[in-house]
Amino acid sequence: MTTAVPLMARIGIDVGGTFTDLVAAVPERGLVVHHKEPSTPADPSRAVADGLAAILAQAGLRPEEIGGITHGTTIGLNAIIQRRGARIALVVTEGYRDILEIGRSRMPSSFDLYAGKEEPLVPRDRIVEISARLGPGGVPVAEPDAPELDRVAARLRAIGADAAAVLVLHGYTDPDFEEGVAAGLRARLPELPLMASATVWPEVREYERALVACLNAYIQPLMRDYFGRLESRVRALGVPAPIFISASNGGSMSLRSAAERPIETVLSGPAAGVAAAARLGMGAIVTFDMGGTSSDIAVTVNxxxxxxxxxxxxxxxxxxxxxxxxxxxxxxxxxxxxxxxxxxxxxxxxxxxxxxxxxxxxxxxxxxxxxxxxxxxxxxxxxxxxxxxxxxxxxxxxxxxxxxxxxxxxxxxxxxxxxxxxxxxxxxxxxxxxxxxxxxxxxxxxxxxxxxTLVPFGGAGPTHAAMLAEEVGITHIVVPPTAATFCALGAAGADLRRDFARSLRRRLDPTSAARLADILGELSGQARAWLTEQSAAAAGSSLSYSADMRYSGQAYELRVALDPGRFEVAAISEAFHAEHERLYGFRDQHAPIELGTARLGVVGPVAELPSAAVRPGTGRPTPHGRRQVLLDGAWHAADVHLRTTLGVGDAFDGPAIVEQDDTTVVVPPGWSGDVDGAGNLHLHRKA
Incomplete structure (x- = not known):
């Protein structure tokens, strides 16, 4: 594998609806600097460039001292929600033209007979049938010949789509077959971005797999255009560092990977903050990310x-x-x-x-x-x-x-x-x-x-955290030092990560167990090749194995972690029985077990980010001032503390306000605050 770029300064960026947050972490100096720049919705890359220039000056960094930039964005998500993506087409197995219309044949609401269905992402007149089909076991039932590929290509050309996706029935059983169909069409339409669904995500269920491929095609032209502008603006500042994009799984990927698979970045911003909160080591936590537009809530148990x-x-x-x-x-x-x-x-x-x-x-x-x-x-x-x-x-x-x-x-x-x-x-x-x-x-x-424990971040999270904690009965709140730009901090420290999957849909026996081992071996090879493409060193990288399983006849599957190298029937069965018993309190040793989807995750870790240096405190800090605050319908005289003046070991009682340059922490009556060795502010509800 290639050698990673030496870690100097790492920049994390999170583009929100109101502000674009940036964090610069310099391990060699033990320095963490944060900055908020008003977002520019018409062209988010402009706020990124302005903020990057500002934080370089603020941190005293030269452009060549940046070792990597990781950027989270909601452009793809907003395009899907607002239906402002590309004009796309879908190629499907003959007889399945209505796959997006039919969906799962369920009503949007069981209690509203007038509820309208979600509009199909691809209108029926832009869906083209093709004579290509696999059987459930992966054996070809129909293969398109040259005239058939010519016909479909001509139809796609007439549609005038910006991008297209290909879905072959049971394509997950043999992704190479579906990719071959897509390759035949690409040879005839080299100007049309076209991707096979099984290449994007080879999991069972044709409707959902079709949507993944279509959504990927839907936002791909928009995202490629944005990534191009982003890279141009960053390079114009003289920054040569590689650019990574935050992924929805809490990791990151190279700019090239994100341009090919933008669907994996649509929920990247909130995911980066949750991943950063998990690294605080606070055990069971609830993250509360309150920004300008929405509040994102997640639970981390282990x-x-x-x-x-x-x-x-x-x-x-x-x-x-x-x-x-x-x-x-x-x-x-x-x-x-x-x-x-x-x-x-x-x-x-x-x-x-x-x-x-x-x-x-x-x-x-x-x-x-x-x-x-x-x-x-x-x-x-x-x-x-x-x-x-x-x-x-x-x-x-x-x-x-x-x-x-x-x-x-x-x-x-x-x-x-x-x-x-x-x-x-x-x-x-x-x-x-x-x-x-x-x-x-x-x-x-x-x-x-x-x-x-509640971990609030975002510009408004620390301000609203105690109100939420009081409402649900949480008695401990931890506010990180860079709470308002925490998602950007999470992006800066995000490991390279990608998930792989392949559906089997077979009853567990020695033959299917061997097949599971083979598939996980193939996915391992793909994972290592992907890490190489990201310019990530092999040292420290790790693989995790799991499979979706169920007792025969059950409607839903459980994801079960598997031990590497132990893919025999007895070990797989026991892993599933134990997980089922943990969740539902019983196991059925005599019921057949069905294998659903094999899953593999790969992580290429980056170097640890430095903690902000925090000086020792006096124990009882002197308030900067006092002001009247209205809490729960009553006015209180609250002490005002500056976050920059609070040191390790400082403690105070509410009502109080802690101000920092990018957010405000509210400590209501009946709560107390203290600062730990990493600079985290702990709020405790008094008994």
């Missing part, structure tokens, strides 16, 4: 992020592995409004970066959660973003007072008091929505939130 193999993006099922993150439409930019029934609501609509909350003074006239923080005294208009962006508290208060008029409560007091009531109520509404989502996640896993 010290590593939980991966989901099935999720939903823009109403469409996605079966590639992603860090299990649940998002709700409540962020700092979420709109506070009164609905037609006179009820106070928060989100899911966001004011975004432009014009932003009313307090930004950029022409926004709809109050947002950030305006509520301002009206309740939780954030200081003069110290927002370290004083680089002064907020207009009067405008925020007036917009909230206008909402009070719509609620019919303006007459109960002065306009300022009415604005305070609306702001406090809106924060309670937002908290209730977050708590409901978190409690649902925990209940589905049989977990008690009171046994978990």
């Amino acid at each position: 010290g590593s992020p939980e991966l989901a193999t099935h999720t939903t993006v823009g109403g469409l099922p996605l079966i590639v592995p992603v860090v299990a993150v649940s998002a709700i439409g409540a962020g700092g930019g979420s709109v506070v409004r009164v609905d037609d029934q006179g009820v106070l609501k928060v989100g899911p609509e966001s004011v975004g970066a432009e014009p932003g909350p009313v307090a930004y003074g950029r022409g926004g006239d709809r109050p947002a959660v950030t305006d509520c923080y301002l009206a309740t005294g939780l954030i200081d208009p003069a110290t927002f973003l370290g004083g680089r962006m002064r907020l207009d508290a009067d405008a925020a208060g007036k917009s909230l007072a206008d909402l009070a008029t719509r609620l019919g409560s303006a007459g109960d007091g002065a306009a300022e008091e009415a604005a305070h009531r609306v702001a406090s109520g809106a924060l309670r509404v937002a908290t209730a929505g977050m708590a409901t989502e978190l409690q649902k996640i925990m209940a589905q896993r049989g977990l008690d939130p009171r046994l978990f």
Whole structure:
């Protein structure tokens, strides 16, 4: 394998709807620097370039001292949600033209007879049938000849698609067959990006596999164009370092891999933050990433992020592995409004970066959660973003007072008091929505939130964390030093990682066990070749093996970890029985076991990032000041501490506010705070 670029400074970038976050980590100097740059939605690469130039100056780095840049982006995700991707076509086995229309033949809602179906990603007139088919065992049933390939190519040319995908029935059993069909079409249409579904993700279930391939084709032209602009802007700054893209599984991949398989990056931003939180070593944690547009919640039980193999993006099922993150439409930019029934609501609509909350003074006239923080005294208009962006508290208060008029409560007091009531109520509404989502996640896993530690990050996460913790019964909160740019920090330290899969769909016996071992061996070879393509050194890389299994007749499968080199029937059976017993309390030694999908994960670790240097504290820090804050309907005089002045061992009681240049930590009455040796701020609910 090739030698990795020597690690000097590593830059992590996370592009959000409101701000673009950057972190520069320099292990040789023990230095961690962070920066927030207002996002530029029309061309996100411009904010990346501006922020990169700013953080280089801030950290005192020359462009050639950067060893690697890892960038997380939601461009692909937003394109899917907003249906703004490329004009694509789909080539399918003859007789399966309606595969996207039929889907799983399920109603969108069992309780709403008028609920509309999600529009198919590819209209029926852009779906072309081809005489190519495999049997369930992988034996070809129909193979396209040259005239058939000519006919399909001519039809694709007439459609005028920007990209296309190929799906052959049972293509997962022999990905080379489906790839051969795609290669035949590429030879006739060299200008058309065209990818086989089994090459993207060779897992059983034709509908879901078709969607993975189509989604990949749907965002590929857009992502390639963006990656090209990104690389040009970075190189224009004189930075020669390789560029990596954060992946949805919490790892990263090279720019070239991301351009070929952009579907693996659509949930990259939230995943990077969860991976970084897991590295804090706090055990069982709940991560709470609250940005400008949404809040992302994830649960980590055993010290590593939980991966989901099935999720939903823009109403469409996605079966590639992603860090299990649940998002709700409540962020700092979420709109506070009164609905037609006179009820106070928060989100899911966001004011975004432009014009932003009313307090930004950029022409926004709809109050947002950030305006509520301002009206309740939780954030200081003069110290927002370290004083680089002064907020207009009067405008925020007036917009909230206008909402009070719509609620019919303006007459109960002065306009300022009415604005305070609306702001406090809106924060309670937002908290209730977050708590409901978190409690649902925990209940589905049989977990008690009171046994978990809350790790908040994002610009608004530390501000709202204690409110959420109070609502769900969590008594311990850990706020990292770079909480507001934590996803960018996670990107900077993200290991190279990719997941591979191949479905078997066979009953477990000596023959299928041998086949499982062969497939895992093939996937191991693909994984090592992939690491080589990423310019990653072999030293320290690791492989993990697992398989989806079930008792015969069960509707769902369990993912079961397998010991390397132990792929005989007895070892595989015992691994499945033990996992089934752990989850459901029983095992059935006599029931046949079915193998579903073989899975392999490969990790190429990067060097550890340095921890921020934290000086010893005095034990009882002197407050920087005091101000009135409105918490849970009552005003309190809160001590104000600066995060930069807090040292190791410092402790204080709430009510208190801890200000740093990119976020604000709220410590309510009944809570205490202290700083550990790594600079993490621990908040504890008093008994």
